[in-house]
Amino acid sequence: MDRIVAVSDAQLIETLRFFAQRMKMVVEPTGCLAAAAVLQKVVPVEGKRVGVIVSGGNVDLAKLAQFVA
Numbered sequence: 001m002d003r004i005v006a007v008s009d010a011q012l013i014e015t016l017r018f019f020a021q022r023m024k025m026v027v028e029p030t031g032c033l034a035a036a037a038v039l040q041k042v043v044p045v046e047g048k049r050v051g052v053i054v055s056g057g058n059v060d061l062a063k064l065a066q067f068v069a
Contacts, residue, residue, distance in 0.1 A: 007033060011040040013067045019054070020068045031056030 007015075012029055015036035019025045027035075034052045037043045 005037050005042050007036040007040060007042055011042070012036050015039055016064070016067050020064065025054070026057045026059060026064065027054055028056035028059045 012033065015032050016027060016029060018039060019027045019032060019035075032054055035054050038045055038050060038052055
């Protein structure tokens with residue numbers, strides 16, 4: 001492991017919103033942490049080929065609706 005990075009709650013919610021609105025995917029918060037780090041530019045990946053695993057759908061739908069609204 002090279003390093004550990006953190007994303008804020010706001011960045012995580014923005015990524016959840018992206019998956020719900022743009023990708024039509026329900027993803028649990030911990031299942032999109034790596035994607036949040038990439039999409040929110042916490043981890044620099046420009047010019048690189050990157051694969052990110054997105055998983056899980058175990059999310060409270062009422063809370064998801066609040067995040068997406």
